[in-house]
Amino acid sequence: MMGEEFVALSLTPILIGTLAAIACALPGNFLLLRRQALIGDAISHVVLPGIVVAFLITGVVAAVPMMLGAAGAAVVAVVMIEAIRRLGKIEPGAAMGVTFTAMFAGGVLLLEQSDTSTVHLDVEHALFGNLESLIWLDATGWSSLWDRDALAYLPVELPRLLAVLIVVALFTWIYWRPLKLSTFDEGFAQSMGIRTGPLGFALVIVAALAAVAAFDAVGSIIVIAMFICPPAAARLMTNSLGAQVAWSVLFATLSAVLGYVFAGYGPIWLGANNAVSAAGMIAAVSGVILAITAVAGPCRSRSGAPAEG
Amino acid sequence: MLWHALTLQLGYNATLVTLGAMLLGVAAGVTGTFLFLRKRALVSDAISHATLPGVGMAFIIMVALGGDGRSLIGLMLGSAASAWIGLLCIGALTRRTRLAEDAAIGAVLSVFFGIGIVFLTFIQTMSEGRQAGLEGFLLGSTAGMLYSDAMIIAVGGALVLAAVIAFRRPLSAVAFDPEFAASSGLNVPRLDLIMMGLVMAITVVGLKIVGLILIVALLIIPAVTARFWSERVTGVLWVAGVVGGVAGYVGAALSAIAPALPTGPVIVLVLFAMFALSLLFAPARGVLAAVLKHLSFQKRVHIRQGLLALAQGQPIYEKLTLRLLQRAGFARADGVATTDGKARAAKALRDETRWQMARSREEFALAATFYDGLTEIEGVLTRDQINELDRLIGAPRGVPV
Numbered sequence: 074m075m076g077e078e079f080v081a082l083s084l085t086p087i088l089i090g091t092l093a094a095i096a097c098a099l100p101g102n103f104l105l106l107r108r109q110a111l112i113g114d115a116i117s118h119v120v121l122p123g124i125v126v127a128f129l130i131t132g133v134v135a136a137v138p139m140m141l142g143a144a145g146a147a148v149v150a151v152v153m154i155e156a157i158r159r160l161g162k163i164e165p166g167a168a169m170g171v172t173f174t175a176m177f178a179g180g181v182l183l184l185e186q187s188d189t190s191t192v193h194l195d196v197e198h199a200l201f202g203n204l205e206s207l208i209w210l211d212a213t214g215w216s217s218l219w220d221r222d223a224l225a226y227l228p229v230e231l232p233r234l235l236a237v238l239i240v241v242a243l244f245t246w247i248y249w250r251p252l253k254l255s256t257f258d259e260g261f262a263q264s265m266g267i268r269t270g271p272l273g274f275a276l277v278i279v280a281a282l283a284a285v286a287a288f289d290a291v292g293s294i295i296v297i298a299m300f301i302c303p304p305a306a307a308r309l310m311t312n313s314l315g316a317q318v319a320w321s322v323l324f325a326t327l328s329a330v331l332g333y334v335f336a337g338y339g340p341i342w343l344g345a346n347n348a349v350s351a352a353g354m355i356a357a358v359s360g361v362i363l364a365i366t367a368v369a370g371p372c373r374s375r376s377g378a379p380a381e382g
Numbered sequence: 383m384l385w386h387a388l389t390l391q392l393g394y395n396a397t398l399v400t401l402g403a404m405l406l407g408v409a410a411g412v413t414g415t416f417l418f419l420r421k422r423a424l425v426s427d428a429i430s431h432a433t434l435p436g437v438g439m440a441f442i443i444m445v446a447l448g449g450d451g452r453s454l455i456g457l458m459l460g461s462a463a464s465a466w467i468g469l470l471c472i473g474a475l476t477r478r479t480r481l482a483e484d485a486a487i488g489a490v491l492s493v494f495f496g497i498g499i500v501f502l503t504f505i506q507t508m509s510e511g512r513q514a515g516l517e518g519f520l521l522g523s524t525a526g527m528l529y530s531d532a533m534i535i536a537v538g539g540a541l542v543l544a545a546v547i548a549f550r551r552p553l554s555a556v557a558f559d560p561e562f563a564a565s566s567g568l569n570v571p572r573l574d575l576i577m578m579g580l581v582m583a584i585t586v587v588g589l590k591i592v593g594l595i596l597i598v599a600l601l602i603i604p605a606v607t608a609r610f611w612s613e614r615v616t617g618v619l620w621v622a623g624v625v626g627g628v629a630g631y632v633g634a635a636l637s638a639i640a641p642a643l644p645t646g647p648v649i650v651l652v653l654f655a656m657f658a659l660s661l662l663f664a665p666a667r668g669v670l671a672a673v674l675k676h677l678s679f680q681k682r683v684h685i686r687q688g689l690l691a692l693a694q695g696q697p698i699y700e701k702l703t704l705r706l707l708q709r710a711g712f713a714r715a716d717g718v719a720t721t722d723g724k725a726r727a728a729k730a731l732r733d734e735t736r737w738q739m740a741r742s743r744e745e746f747a748l749a750a751t752f753y754d755g756l757t758e759i760e761g762v763l764t765r766d767q768i769n770e771l772d773r774l775i776g777a778p779r780g781v782p783v
Contacts, residue, residue, distance in 0.1 A: 174599035356496025
């Protein structure tokens, strides 16, 4: 499986899956600690109407308008959740439930009503993504990695996700201290002069950016799973935020690589002919990792956590 | 067409499905209210997503046993089993580890859904799986339903609703005040389990109608909508049941005339329309009511301050005050008080003076807490007390009587 066809058929999907997983897991760490884990769930649902509206306005499936549309939808959703929460005095979980189900339903209906037969945009693609189709046909083997002509035909998702990952990583790195302070002790962070409100909003926007880029490439399931599972598993491994982020990156990478390999080659090993959904398998592997850490992680329990030293 | 759909004239199966959706909607609205009051609304999202592997697994097992694989009752049993496992996983993650419930919900939701998708893609490669139509369970589809399936949905909806009605009293007691319910002898953990069982039953029956991605809306939105219309548990339960029932009925009827549309999103948008109307126009808690209340308060403050200014002969510069006084007939456009205005102004000044005296005396301390610059003192103090205040204020001094 390490031959020529590996580079052409499997290398780029694995890389794209890994980049998407890491880009989601990084903000996921902070969302998890802030008890906002389900924001990722909500974002990945509301991205759909944004993308559909962007498509209806521009008429093409292009990256930039879709990113803008999805980011716009995420902002609309955040504002709507806040408005419902404040105006109706409704608890945040329920306000979120109302918002994302309604927006998702609107997106599905718009999609079904509009003529998308000429483009690759349908509900199932939105849910499961299509990692397997992001192949690099111009690659003839490992040597293609140095071949300028072949590199020009890399799937466009790869450089795009790389760029988004760099943005997400830079945000995490530059705002590490304010993020850490405001996550663990918001009052203290405010007294230090950190504007926690805009910072929290920026975190949601960065998460939305990661969700949109990953959603476009791999579908909404991986997005939800990668927002929550690797950070949750990492949380059960350590008490330090830095170590937790490092673990979550490792777990995200592991899920993406193992998930893709199991989905692509697992059925063949078991004697079947066809591969199964890579996105679903990546989510499943991340769940297995979480299950293992929940049973055996060194810092899994509340009371039995090792003393701070 | 629309009228035919809404009056149940589109055939026997469509009628059964529409009635089943309505019954299910009522049950979901009521059960969702219990969930909402227990602040566990999003657990239902995890339960519904966790049904997918069960659906796939049941299909594979039924085909392996030589069956059709599309038997709705078999798929429902499978979905109930995997939803139950998902619920146990959430419980284990929140109790045994330090993860919060929202993380456990998100993890179970995404992982089970992912496993379900793996099963679905596997089924698509099976020769029996090409026409399985299991994708209909994602967003709901009632088009071209078999008579037996329509019957299962109608009977299932009725049974769930009957169960909800049977357990409504203990469940609302627990939802409203768990500690009090426990102290009055109710078994709270078991009732919580029953509540989750009802949520699961609704999810399983609703799979085919609403689809597993959006069924959470059928549980959450009626309760949230009803909260705008009533401050009492029974009131919220009734309104939520009606909202859920209407959405189920209208949504299923609409999708009967537009078979290409998935049913789930139609039902959810009907629900959301009712929610948005309530948010804006509900009598006590709605946005419009709040705006009107604010405006009337603003008007009272402006008129009061304007009258005090008139009484003390001060000019009024605030345009809104002047306009309000003019409209009430208390002042002319140039800011000079009318006869009526003079009387009201004198009354306002007297009221204010009495309040000032009341607030400065210890014996009126309790009454003074009612002072907000708007309340008339006659509504707070008795005539004797006001006479006492007038005595303390005294007659004009330095003027021969």
